[in-house]
Structure formats: structure tokens, C-alpha cells
Amino acid sequence: MKAMSPIVRTMTGLLFAPIFLFGAYIILHGHLTPGGGFQGGAIIATGMALFLVAFGSERWRKKLLSILESTGLMAFVSIGFLGIVGGLFLYNFLAGTGSPIFGQEIAGMAGYAHPNSAPLLSSGTVALLNMFVGLEVVSGLTLIVVTLGLFAFSGKEDD
Amino acid sequence: MDWSLLYDAIHVVILLGIVAASVLVVRMKDLVSAAVALAAASLLLSLEFFILQAPDVAIAEAAVGAGLTTAIYIFAIKGTRRREEY
Numbered sequence: 001m002k003a004m005s006p007i008v009r010t011m012t013g014l015l016f017a018p019i020f021l022f023g024a025y026i027i028l029h030g031h032l033t034p035g036g037g038f039q040g041g042a043i044i045a046t047g048m049a050l051f052l053v054a055f056g057s058e059r060w061r062k063k064l065l066s067i068l069e070s071t072g073l074m075a076f077v078s079i080g081f082l083g084i085v086g087g088l089f090l091y092n093f094l095a096g097t098g099s100p101i102f103g104q105e106i107a108g109m110a111g112y113a114h115p116n117s118a119p120l121l122s123s124g125t126v127a128l129l130n131m132f133v134g135l136e137v138v139s140g141l142t143l144i145v146v147t148l149g150l151f152a153f154s155g156k157e158d159d
Numbered sequence: 160m161d162w163s164l165l166y167d168a169i170h171v172v173i174l175l176g177i178v179a180a181s182v183l184v185v186r187m188k189d190l191v192s193a194a195v196a197l198a199a200a201s202l203l204l205s206l207e208f209f210i211l212q213a214p215d216v217a218i219a220e221a222a223v224g225a226g227l228t229t230a231i232y233i234f235a236i237k238g239t240r241r242r243e244e245y
Contacts, residue, residue: 026218034214034215034218035214035215035218036215038219039215039218039219039222042218042219042222042223042226042227043218043222043226045222045226045227046222046226046227046230049226049227049230052230053230053233141227144231145227145230145231145234148231148234148235149230149234151234151238152234152235152237152238153234153237
């Protein structure tokens with residue numbers, strides 16, 4: 001698969017960081033604002049597709065992407081099973097405990113003008129689940145696009 | 160001023176744009192142009208979702224519909240022929 005012109009490659013280099021940053025923002029603020037793991041992951045995967053189209057490298061580490069996808073899914077299910085300690089599958093055992101990891105207490109919603117203005121670290125396990133869904137969606141969609149792209153350009157299916 | 164009229168007008172413009180882009184997708188003989196027209200229809204659809212106050216769906220539609228689907232269609236077209244023959 002051939003790389004595109006220097007103009008396209010330069011613009012891709014400039015645009016990739018903002019796309020990645022916006023996707024990460026959508027994932028990390030998934031519990032406060034519209035969006036979440038899937039939406040942010042799809043945005044980052046769009047950046048990856050842009051990268052693939054512009055540079056056209058053959059050397060994508062598909063094994064690494066596959067491992068990352070499995071890791072995201074396993075971590076999601078593990079957090080779900082950790083919730084059984086609190087009584088239920090996917091029980092939010094971190095929320096409101098005051099732990100530094102997403103456990104900040106919300107002293108009633110009355111102090112906040114809008115539900116979306118709650119503290120970033122107050123969601124319990126929801127933010128962690130969003131991150132792992134994001135990891136899984138990024139690697140999964142990138143793997144799909146890379147596999148299809150390399151197959152379309154080389155005409156042969158590798159490993 | 161009555162803002163609901165403006166609201167309806169924006170709806171009509173966007174929906175007509177979706178119909179126009181979809182007609183272009185069917186009529187175009189150049190398949191890459193058809194894929195781009197499909198991306199435009201998808202983008203207008205995500206705008207419509209946003210106006211209907213579903214920003215969550217709008218983000219997903221914009222990312223998947225306008226970005227990834229277009230890339231996948233263009234890869235598929237690269238694997239075959241660019242022009243439709245009849």
C-alpha cells in the first residue's frame with residue numbers, strides 16, 4: 001500500500017494529535033458529558049484510519065492490537081465481577097467511598113448548577129469502565145480497518 | 160419573534176439535504192463519489208440527531224458513519240473497480 005503525497009502526510013501529522021485528544025476527552029468525560037467509551041473510541045479509530053490512508057504502512061502490529069482489545073474486554077468483565085463483592089454484578093463499589101480513584105463524594109446534587117458539573121473523579125467504576133470500553137473499541141475498529149485496508153491493497157490475506 | 164418557524168426551517172433543510180445526498184449515492188456512476196455522498200448524508204443525519212437533542216447518538220453517527228464506513232467502502236472499492244458499468 002502506497003503512501004500519499006507529502007501534503008497529505010504533513011496534514012495528517014498535524015491533525016492526528018487533535019483528533020486523538022478530542023477522542024480521549026470524550027472517553028475520559030464519558031460519565032459527565034454526552035459520549036463515552038464507544039463514541040470516543042470511534043473518534044480515535046477514525047484518526048487511525050486517517051493515519052493508515054495517509055502513510056499506508058504495512059507494518060501494523062496486529063497482534064498487539066488484538067492483545068489490547070482482549071485486555072480491554074477482560075478488564076471490563078473483571079471490574080464487573082469485582083462488583084459482586086458489593087452484592088451485584090457491575091455494582092459500583094467505588095462510588096462515594098472517598099477513595100482517590102474516582103471515589104470522590106458528592107454531597108448532594110443541590111450544590112451543582114447542572115448534573116454535568118459534578119466533579120470529574122466522582123463516578124466510581126463508571127469512568128474506569130468507559131476507559132476500558134474505549135481501549136477495546138479503539139483496538140477493535142483499528143484492527144478491522146487495518147485488516148480490510150491491507151487486504152484491499154495487497155490482495156492477499158496475511159496470518 | 161417566533162423561533163419555532165426557524166427550527167422547522169432548519170429541519171426541512173437538513174432532511175432535504177439527506178434526501179438529495181441519498182439520491183446522489185444511488186445515481187452516481189463513480190463509486191468513490193458515491194461513497195463520499197454517503198458520508199455527507201451520514202454527516203447531515205448526525206446533525207439531525209443533534210438537533211433532536213441526542214448528542215450521544217450524533218457523536219457515534221459522525222464518527223462511525225462519516226469516518227470509518229467511508230474508509231471501509233473506499234478500501235472495498237480499491238479491491239474491485241472504481242466505475243459502475245451500466
